[in-house]
Amino acid sequence: MQCNLSNTDRTIRVIAGLLFAGAGILLVRGLVGILLALLGAVLIFSGSIGFCHVYKFFHIDTSKKP
Secondary structure, X not given: OOOOOOHHHHHHHHHHHXXXXXXXXXXXXXXXXXXXXXXXXXXXXXHHHOOOHHHHHOOOOOOOOO
């Protein structure tokens, strides 16, 4: 897996992931809370490793500099 996320993209993903996971764990109950927590975990993970499978599928690479 080659890095396909820029540092800005990675930072945004981790922050958004923390917000989603926090909301899913602390604020929202039931199935929606679980889904928010899982979405947050996925965003944190992809931001941490610098790779996104969806970007790979659509041939998007934000790590390249013009």
